[in-house]
Amino acid sequence: EVQLVESGGGLVHLGESLRLSCVASGDTFSSLTVNWIRQRPGKGLEWISSSEGYNRRTSIANSVQDRFTISRDNAKNTLYLQINNLKPEDAAVYYCAGMKNWCTGYVCYEKSLYVYWGQWTQVTVPS
DSSP: OOOEEEEOOEEOOTTOOEEEEEEEOSSOGGGSEEEEEEEOTTOOEEEEEEEOSSSOOEEEOTTTTTTEEEEEEGGGTEEEEEEOSOOGGGOEEEEEEEESSOOOGGGGGOGGGEEEEBOOEEEEOOO
């Protein structure tokens, strides 16, 4: 069993940066593909980025690829999401979620692939 705990959210102004973290318990983190997913107010889940454990592949949504960077430190069981130049549309609840296989793009929207979910961390961007 793996537990995921997100942190790093908060109130951030337009144009600023922040880094979200997702810390995993258990000893299987390095074998998982871990994703960042967000949900804006009144919207559905939006896949943001994936990070594969062993092969270190990463993938990121086209809509944010110029401002978001995913990274991980397997020694620390931690996944990160660096967000630069925050925009109003970045205001959302951010989840990290783990799966056993790799995904990218539309495949990552399949909820049945995810076996672990964090509780969320919220990013607020005042207009």
